[in-house]
Amino acid sequence: MNRNALRAFMVKEFHHILRDRQTLTILLMMPLVQVILFGYALRSDVRDIRMAVVDPTPDHATLELQSRFISTNRFRIVTTSQTPNVIEPLFRRGKADIALVFDPDFASHLRGSEPARVLIAVDASDPNSGTTYLNYTRAVISSYQAELSTQNRHVQIVTETRMRFNPTLESVNLFVPGLIALVLVLVSALMTAISLSREKERGTMEVLLVSPLRPQQIIVGKVLPYLALAFANVLTALLAAWAVFHVPFRGGVFLLLAESILYTLVSLALGVLIAARTSSQRAAMLAAMLGTMLPSTLLSGMIFPIASMPSWLRPVTYIVPARWFIVIARGIMLKGVGLTILWRETLVLSLMALLLLAAAMRSFKPRME
Amino acid sequence: MTYWAPGLAGAAGESGATGAANGFAIDAQNLTRRFGSFVAVDHITFDLRAGEVFGFLGANGAGKTTAIKMLVGLLAPSEGTAHVAGFDIRTQREQIRRNIGYMSQRFSLYADLTVRENIRLYGGIYGLTPRQITERTTTMLDTLGLSSSADYLVGMLPLGWKQKLAFSVALLHEPKIVFLDEPTGGVDPITRRQFWELIYAAAARGTTVFVTTHYMDEAEYCDRISIMVDGRIAALGTPTELKEKFGAESVDDVFVRLARGATKGEAA
């Protein structure tokens, strides 16, 4: 009898989800849109550097150097001025990225024996871009300089770099595993938390708790449809990544899918726990948001490397399930490794799943007062 | 499902209390509402005298709630006209809202506010002064015997008390007409009796009461009743008149006889 009850209950949950076309559409589209955004829009390569030139005494040497910049196609000179006053307002308004300030005696010194001076001022408020601009600028100047110079004491050590598993550092390749982690948290933790607290808010949870269904079955019934939905999401995200962006897929698909289910279970359990501890949908949403979404984005290594975090913060990332899943997903997709290497992460996730599921089951015991 | 938004009433002037001249609290002419091809309310015509307790009966799905929603301005009619407290339901919604109270079958006070806070909120919305609010709160809580629970969250009160409180809050601004949409659903018989005492007290003060119910014993308490079947008014009169007309023992009998012929009825 109980099995039939459970089935009926699950059918109800599926109906809830399927009937709500709006949410369903969004849920299914979200991974697609994200993959496309990550693939097309989110890149950090620098193409168009806007340069302000301060040249108090224009001369063929300074003009020559400027034309070098233009001919790289990477630089665009937005203004040329004789005083450095122009720089500050341009930087403040974000209209220039870098300023090249020639010494008044630049050209004469260049022909003489004193060093000719040039100052590169860069808007370093974004240090990453700033450093990149600076490096490009330096490169142009030193190649100019190298041509002028005929003596050489220079030793060159050519560094040849091989970026293994992602030779071009293509950002889609890096983000897709993280994206899957994010979408799974969203669908499982957030959805479950909201849907359960909705039943609580409306009083239907009490009806369910007095029904012949055991609390565990209620949770299973609540959770399984979202598991299915989450699975569909993983598949769409992977397909999009593979078909549109040719993200490599070196390892076992089944292993990845199995690991995804494991990770989804962890997230679902978290969602149930959140719902058990909150009294309204909006409180549940906030808790799920702050407790699962943000850590999964920012403390998981998805965007910012864990190695970059201060040493006190790194242990905190250990309790973020996404951190482990991302290692697994990247390992399988980019490196093509299997369980022999990923067993530790898998073990951590399994333990988390067991612990959290047990806690979730307990949290929904009908209260006897 | 259409939802209203507060204050949708246009800028119709305060002048138009034309219908009030005929002395009716409500008069409806051929009021109709369609949802697509489904006719929920089908050309109903009736009127209510001021101070009357009017029972609006019908099976689930007969169109009662739709009719009420049109009268209180939650739904626009597809056809027909009606005046409530002398104001046109199409053009003078704002004035209507100032003059009516409404209590729906869905519990409508805020569960996460205390009794006192709920009263203050609705008092404030209806433009009562802080002094009026304080005075009426005290009177109301005394009458209901809720004084000691004034600072309890409404969500913690038993259902019967909640309903009595909701009714009293609907009367807080002393409306001309109060609409009660199945106010006693799920309430025990003793509380129901107390509830009806509150209704009579309000009517005695001159408030017109428009109440829907499917407890037929309650229908007997009304001055007049109408019975809706399939969106039409199948019978209208005092309980005694209707019993005579249909040769029935009770309003219940009348109702069952009429409702048996229904085609939509419980299906909805």
Next chain:
Amino acid sequence: MQSLRYLLRKEFLQIFRDRFMVAQLMLMPIIQLLLLGNAATFEVKTARMYVVDRDHSEMSRGLVDRLQASRRFVVVGSSPSTDVGNQWILERQTDMIVSIPADFERDIVRTRTAKVQLILNAEDGAAAGVTQSYARQIIGAYANELGSELPFMVSTASRASGAAAVSSVSAQPIEVRTRGWYNPDLNYRDYMVPGILVQLVTVVGTLMTAMNIVREKELGTLDQLSVTPLSQSAFMAAKLIPFWIIALIELTLGLLVARFVFHIPMLGSIPLVFAAAAIYLFAALGIGLLISTLVETQQQAMFVTFFIIMIYLLMSGLFTPIRSMPTWAQWMAQLNPVKHFIEIMRAVLLKGATARDVAQPIGILALFGTLVLTLAVRQYGRRVG
């Protein structure tokens, strides 16, 4: 106006009655900022390095020493062949292999040019990129050091270009000085914290607003309110203002954390930041309000909002520069209030931009806010049958 006061009181009572939620609203953003402010950096403090030295010369050891002396790299293993190293990379035991070929020293002495191979685990691309650039810098510096130690030598290139010019040009003709304005230490955190603050305030504010009206719909109290003489604008205002105020309070707390914990420079005018925030929040929360009028359940509200916020955040320049995006994406970004506000925050706080400098984005935000709020009110009005 009177009813607005009562409604606002009600909204605040409801919000503050849920202590758990208030705690989350106030405390969590601070905690999040503390954590995320520290997490949001690409700097790699120490990378693990595996050494494959086939040369075993003084120079090859010097290279490894320099890498280690920088404290950016720790040697975790070494062997004469890359096989073990490769396996270690696969197992995430090391981040980089530096492979020095045999004849490294001989090549430098004879030809002044030698090769070194770096193999990085690019599984984490951001970290790999950064690690690589550190290594290159250190190796480059080492090359210069070797250059000044080795006896003078005329390179083949200069011989070809003719010896006549040799004496007429100075050895270092151009002296390049550099200055990183606004952030001379290149502290990435200074750049990220204002942006993360915007993210937190936006996410919390917009979601809460979006769920607020639907919540009354679900609870059934909206019907009750709708038969009262309450005006539509008062109702909308009462739904918007509480979270507007809460978001501003959150922003204040966040700025305090930014100032006193992260020591983020605040060069510009703080009142300007708040003026911009006040306008921005009308736009951001207005989106929430608009969504709230379009959906039927809180769950829907949450997902629609989340979907939109996610696109907004990814396209806001928070994580990757807008100017690196393709043109169509840059155009889309113009319609993104989050982008404009992050820009304003960064410009005012880090660069000391004045009201005139940020007048354009503030104007866009004001326009956007007006548009969204008008739409929300109109959409709401259309709901009556």
